[in-house]
Amino acid sequence: MVNLKKLVFSFPLLYLLSVAVVAQSTIFPVSLKTRKTAVNKLADVIQFQTVSSLNQEQFRYKEFKALHAYLQDAFPLIEENLTRNVVNQYSLLYTWKGSNSDLKPVLLSAHMDVVPVEAASEGGWQEEPFAGVVKEGFIWGRGTMDDKYRVMAIMEAVENLLEKGYQLERTVYLAFGHDEEVGGYEGAGKISAYLAEQGVELEAVFDEGLAIAEDVLPSISEPLALVGTAAKGNINLKLTVEGTGGHSSVPPKDSPIYILGNAISNLHAKPFKARMTPTTKETVAVLANNLGGKYQFAMRHYYLFKGKILKMLAKDRATDALIRTKMVPTILEAGDKYNVLPRIATAVINVRILNGETDETVLRHIQKAIDDDRVKIEVHGVYTPPSPVTATNTQVFESLRKAIVDNFENVLVVPALFPGSTDSKHYTNLTDNIFRFAPQVVNRKNAQLIHNVDERLAIDVYERSITFYDSLIRNTCGKNAEMNMVSDDDLNESVGVLGN
Numbered sequence: 001m002v003n004l005k006k007l008v009f010s011f012p013l014l015y016l017l018s019v020a021v022v023a024q025s026t027i028f029p030v031s032l033k034t035r036k037t038a039v040n041k042l043a044d045v046i047q048f049q050t051v052s053s054l055n056q057e058q059f060r061y062k063e064f065k066a067l068h069a070y071l072q073d074a075f076p077l078i079e080e081n082l083t084r085n086v087v088n089q090y091s092l093l094y095t096w097k098g099s100n101s102d103l104k105p106v107l108l109s110a111h112m113d114v115v116p117v118e119a120a121s122e123g124g125w126q127e128e129p130f131a132g133v134v135k136e137g138f139i140w141g142r143g144t145m146d147d148k149y150r151v152m153a154i155m156e157a158v159e160n161l162l163e164k165g166y167q168l169e170r171t172v173y174l175a176f177g178h179d180e181e182v183g184g185y186e187g188a189g190k191i192s193a194y195l196a197e198q199g200v201e202l203e204a205v206f207d208e209g210l211a212i213a214e215d216v217l218p219s220i221s222e223p224l225a226l227v228g229t230a231a232k233g234n235i236n237l238k239l240t241v242e243g244t245g246g247h248s249s250v251p252p253k254d255s256p257i258y259i260l261g262n263a264i265s266n267l268h269a270k271p272f273k274a275r276m277t278p279t280t281k282e283t284v285a286v287l288a289n290n291l292g293g294k295y296q297f298a299m300r301h302y303y304l305f306k307g308k309i310l311k312m313l314a315k316d317r318a319t320d321a322l323i324r325t326k327m328v329p330t331i332l333e334a335g336d337k338y339n340v341l342p343r344i345a346t347a348v349i350n351v352r353i354l355n356g357e358t359d360e361t362v363l364r365h366i367q368k369a370i371d372d373d374r375v376k377i378e379v380h381g382v383y384t385p386p387s388p389v390t391a392t393n394t395q396v397f398e399s400l401r402k403a404i405v406d407n408f409e410n411v412l413v414v415p416a417l418f419p420g421s422t423d424s425k426h427y428t429n430l431t432d433n434i435f436r437f438a439p440q441v442v443n444r445k446n447a448q449l450i451h452n453v454d455e456r457l458a459i460d461v462y463e464r465s466i467t468f469y470d471s472l473i474r475n476t477c478g479k480n481a482e483m484n485m486v487s488d489d490d491l492n493e494s495v496g497v498l499g500n
């Protein structure tokens with residue numbers, strides 16, 4: 001019997017990728033002077049409190065304007081050589097024009113906004129969250145890991161290339177949104193609409209997402225560079241049950257709370273069906289290939305072991321999320337007096353939709369599972385469909401892979417499903433090639449820092465992220481890239497490693 005246990009149970013860490021940073025040895029081909037400046041500049045921009053919020057009053061508009069001015073000042077060659085568009089007042093779109101207008105441009109996406117610092121956690125920080133302290137090999141503060149370091153790494157890479165007189169063949173856009181943490185509709189959404197208006201089609205979009213994970217699999221010594229080649233969709237459904245109210249001493253047999261409770265318990269009892277998407281199959285195949293032996297055998301004979309593999313993936317909540325649409329009630333409201341029957345009871349069910357399904361198939365499943373006309377089901381907020389799947393048998397993926405392995409030595413590049421949602425969802429109409437990969441190194445120990453107390457980035461990881469973007473721009477847009485990068489034939493969905 002082939003034992004897949006080790007492989008399968010090691011997956012959860014892949015999805016703890018909400019990011020941490022690990023010190024590594026420094027290999028940095030720029031002078032100490034440049035290096036210091038880059039670090040100091042990132043520390044500076046941490047000080048702008050660019051907190052985004054759906055509540056207009058809490059949105060820190062002035063901070064965004066101040067950050068814009070800082071960037072203009074800190075990157076004089078970009079200011080001089082690139083076109084700068086302010087989109088919807090607070091987002092930025094830079095255009096670095098290439099010499100060959102026949103080539104579709106590449107877009108590098110990052111976001112300038114950060115999540116707030118919870119009042120309750122303020123005292124818990126070792127360094128003030130917006131002070132931008134550089135200490136003990138780290139840059140400290142809100143936004144160092146998500147996502148200001150990417151804004152700054154991209155800017156540094158471009159400024160350095162301009163300084164060397166580097167000429168592009170393919171145009172590059174730098175797109176910096178201002179509201180990714182609250183959906184990105186006003187930032188990346190508007191940038192995408194602006195580009196579409198201009199008739200722009202993109203070769204590829206490179207956005208945040210998964211990252212480089214260390215110590216994931218005991219049997220694989222290399223860190224895994226996980227590239228999100230697909231993302232789950234999401235939708236919120238509001239369940240509403242209305243009753244007649246009245247005194248609690250003479251209740252009817254069914255009150256809104258009972259009916260709603262029953263509906264929720266039916267959802268719990270009837271989960272969505274498990275299945276392997278092409279992306280997860282590819283992930284498992286790449287890992288199995290590397291582990292060799294019995295793992296490889298199982299993946300080569302996938303159809304024989306399908307049931308077993310699915311069953312094992314279903315056992316852990318992180319891997320279970322990769323093989324099915326997940327739903328969970330997140331908001332529940334009913335009643336405010338102990339002796340009064342509520343007239344209305346509501347629940348919001350948050351649904352994360354697996355690729356291959358839609359809002360309609362989700363709704364159908366939920367209606368069927370609840371099977372009660374007294375429960376009204378409606379869509380609450382915006383529906384984000386699951387992303388298309390980005391092919392990996394292409395030159396553009398190869399260019400990314402090369403940029404990763406050239407800057408993070410000894411890593412294994414693995415395509416994977418990204419269970420979250422980023423600004424990249426706004427660009428699906430402009431390209432088939434979306435890659436969700438953040439050039440940082442994460443491990444079990446530090447995986448909790450993002451959106452959290454003591455967010456901080458190791459200086460040497462930051463330096464690598466700069467050289468990573470240098471490589472990525474050269475590989476995809478430079479003179480020698482010679483990329484007829486993606487042919488139409490390449491765009492068929494691929495599970496390249498499996499070969500079927």
Ligand SMILES: [Zn+2]
Nearest residue numbers: 146147180208
């Ligand atoms: Zn982010």
